[in-house]
Amino acid sequence: MHFSSVSPKLLLQLCISTIHSIFASVFSKVRYWTAGGCKGSVSVLPADRDATTPTSVNYHFTRKCNYKCGFCFHTAKTSFVLPLEEAQRGLKLLKESGMEKINFSGGEPFLHEKGEFLGEMVQFCKQDLQLPSVSIVSNGSMIKEKWFQKYGAYLDILAVSCDSFDEATNQLIGRAQGRKSHLENLYKIRNWCQQYKVAFKINSVINTFNIDEDMSEHIMELNPVRWKVFQCLLIDGENAGQDALREAERFVISDQQFQEFLDRHSNVSCLVPESNEKMRNSYLILDEYMRFLDCREGRKDPSKSILDVGVKEAICFSGFDEKMFLKRGGKYVWSKADMKLEW
Ligand SMILES: C[S@@+](CC[C@H](N)C(=O)[O-])C[C@H]1O[C@@H](n2cnc3c(N)ncnc32)[C@H](O)[C@@H]1O
Ligand code: SF4
Numbered sequence: 650m651h652f653s654s655v656s657p658k659l660l661l662q663l664c665i666s667t668i669h670s671i672f673a674s675v676f677s678k679v680r681y682w683t684a685g686g687c688k689g690s691v692s693v694l695p696a697d698r699d700a701t702t703p704t705s706v707n708y709h710f711t712r713k714c715n716y717k718c719g720f721c722f723h724t725a726k727t728s729f730v731l732p733l734e735e736a737q738r739g740l741k742l743l744k745e746s747g748m749e750k751i752n753f754s755g756g757e758p759f760l761h762e763k764g765e766f767l768g769e770m771v772q773f774c775k776q777d778l779q780l781p782s783v784s785i786v787s788n789g790s791m792i793k794e795k796w797f798q799k800y801g802a803y804l805d806i807l808a809v810s811c812d813s814f815d816e817a818t819n820q821l822i823g824r825a826q827g828r829k830s831h832l833e834n835l836y837k838i839r840n841w842c843q844q845y846k847v848a849f850k851i852n853s854v855i856n857t858f859n860i861d862e863d864m865s866e867h868i869m870e871l872n873p874v875r876w877k878v879f880q881c882l883l884i885d886g887e888n889a890g891q892d893a894l895r896e897a898e899r900f901v902i903s904d905q906q907f908q909e910f911l912d913r914h915s916n917v918s919c920l921v922p923e924s925n926e927k928m929r930n931s932y933l934i935l936d937e938y939m940r941f942l943d944c945r946e947g948r949k950d951p952s953k954s955i956l957d958v959g960v961k962e963a964i965c966f967s968g969f970d971e972k973m974f975l976k977r978g979g980k981y982v983w984s985k986a987d988m989k990l991e992w
Contacts, residue, residue, distance in 0.1 A: 701964055701965075701969065701971065702746065702747035702748075703743050703746055703747060703748045703933055703960060703964060704747060704748065704749050704750065704974075704980070705748075705749065705750040705751075705752070705782075705933065705974070705979055705980070705983075706743055706748055706750070706751055706752070706933045706935060707752045707754050707932055707933060707934050707935065708736075708740075708751060708752070708753055708754065708935045708939075709723055709754045709755055709756065709934065709935065709936055709937065710730060710731065710736060710753065710755065710756075710758065710761070710766075710767075710770075710937055711730050711755045711756040711757070711758065711760065711761045711937060712724065712725045712726055712727055712728070712729075712755065712756045712936075712937060713725050713728055713755070713756045713757065713760055713761070714755060714756045714757040714760065714788070715757055715760060715788075715790060715791065715826050716757065716788050716790065716823060716824060716825065716826060717823035718812075718822055718823045718824050718854075719822055719823045719895060719896075719897060719899075719900060720822070720854060720856055720881050720888055720895065720897040720900040721823075721887070721888060721895050721897075722882055722883070722884040722887045722888045722895075722897070723754070723755065723756065723887060724887050724888065724893070724894040724895055725756065725894065726887075726894065727937060729937045729938065730761055730766070730937060731937065731938070731939065731956075733766060733769055733770070735939075735956060736770060736939075737770070737773050738956065739935075739939040739954075739955055739956050740770065740773065740774060740778060741778065742955055742956075742959065742960050743955070743960055744778045744780065745960075746960040746961065746964075748780065749780060749781050749782060749983075750780065750781065750782035750783075750784065750983050751774050751780055751782070751783055751784070752784045752785065752786060753767055753770060753771070753783075753784070753785045753786075754785070754786045755787075757787060757788055757790070757791060758785055758786075758787055759787055759790075759791035759792055759796070760791055763791070764791060764792070764793070764796050767785065767800075768796060768799060768800040771783050771785070771800050771803045771804050772800055772803045774803070775802075775803035775804070775805075776803060781983065781984045782805045782806070782983035782984050783803060783804055783805050783806075784804070784805055784806035784807070784808065784850075784983070785804065785806075785807050785808065786808040786809075786810065786852060787807065787808070787809055787810070788809070788810055788824070788831075789809040789810070789811075789831070789834045789835055789838050790826050790829065790831070790834055792834070792838055792841075794841055797841045797842075797844070797845040797847070798845070801841075801845035801846070801847050802845075802846075804847050805847070805848060805983060805984055805985040806847070806848040806849075806850050806874070806983065806985070807838065807842055807847050807848070807849060807850065808850035808851065808852050808875075808877070809834075809835055809838055809839075809849075809850070809851060809852070810824070810851075810852040810853070810854070811824075811831065811832070811835050811851055811852070811853060812824055812853050812854050812855075812856070812858075812859050813858070813859045813862060813864075814832065814862070814864055814867040815862070816830060816831065816832060818858050818859055818862070819831045819832070821858055822856070822858050822859075822900075835851075835871070836871070839871050839873075846985065846990065847985065848874045848985050848988055848990060849871070849872075849873050849874065850873050850874055850875045850876070850877065851868065851871065851873045851875075851876045851877070852876075852877045852879065853876070853877070853878050853879065854879045854881050854900075855878060855879065855880055855881060855902060855906075855907055855910050856881040856900035856901070856902060857899060857900055857901070857902060858900065860902055860906055860909075860910060863913055863914070864914065864917075865913075865914055865916060865917050868914075868917050868919070868920075869917065872919075873919055874919065874988060874990075875919050875921050875981075876917060876919045876920045876921065877921050877923060878910070878911065878914070878920055878921065878922050878923065879923045879928065880902065880904070880907040880923065880924050880925050880928070881897065881900045881901055881902060882925050882928055882929070883897055883898070883901060883947070884944065884947065884948060884949060885946075885947050885948035886948045886949065887948075887949060890948075904924065904925075907922075907924060921977075921978060923977060927973060927976070927977040928977075929944050929945065929947075930944065930945050930968055930969065930970035930973055931969075931970055931973035931974040931976070931977050931979060932944075932969075932974075932979075933964070933967055933969050934949070934967075935955070936949075936951060938951075938954050938956075939954045939955045939956050940952050940953060940954050940955075940963065941955075941963050941964060941966060941967035941968075941969075942967070943966055943967055943968030944968060945968040950966075950968075951966075952964070952965075952966035952967060953966070
């Protein structure tokens, strides 16, 4: 085409459309690296994309639960659980991609097949995959001593969630099954952890029902290796918004209230705080189909399953922020062999 024969108006249109397509192309690439971004940062370059390693993964293999915590952000939207062989195949893929730590969560992980499914995966991860760290987070209500006898040797850390040392508050939150004592279980499990040499951890969600509590004495008595203290987080489609199975707005506290709770417990050395900001992008979360869940937009957007597309492709849609993972202390001494457990 000879530009001399083109009208100025058409030339201008051509220029605008060329500039537009250049911008569109750059924008779509930035969007791909960030929205799908392996590191969740605009400064991520294509070469860095290969560097995202699933060092520490949380596998929520079931959504079913026997508790009704009003703030729960991982609800029973499906009852699906992968067959054991498929779950093991996925775990092997993750190990081959550099996974060092697996945490089994849910739903309640001890519910499916009375903890046998979980036990098989724990044993597989330690014995076959030789992972440095295998951990579980549980509400503690379904754990039996027999489970420790059979699988305790393969488990590094067991975290039990407890949001209050007042039974009535646990009942109000929904952190209970019927009238059964949540706290009795907590103490019982703490002793089994000691007996079967599993590192014991506690998770607490700080919300409007427990915000004024002082838990220091109880925590120091229980002496966990870590006490994770979460600011109650809202996730659209889970515990907020239309179609959500929970309405957690009434549990939400401000950043200042959260800080006041932390200040009140500044004498507890094992406390690890997690504000909403720290939590949102700093976890690699796999759902029951082994899809990574991206929480950056305030909801859980799923990737394709690692079983279908592999870890490398799926992880680009995890929204994972490795810097925040390190900032929140996501990497720590996580093998019980390296911990100085005084039991
Ligand atoms: C979804 S639960 C699944 C494991 C198990 N059922 C339990 O409660 O420990 C995993 C962790 O997320 C915490 N959690 C649940 N909802 C939360 C929320 N809205 N904000 C912050 N943490 C939350 C729980 O207290 C627990 O420690
Ligand atoms: S937070 Fe409560 S309701 Fe949610 S999975 Fe855990 S025990 Fe169940």
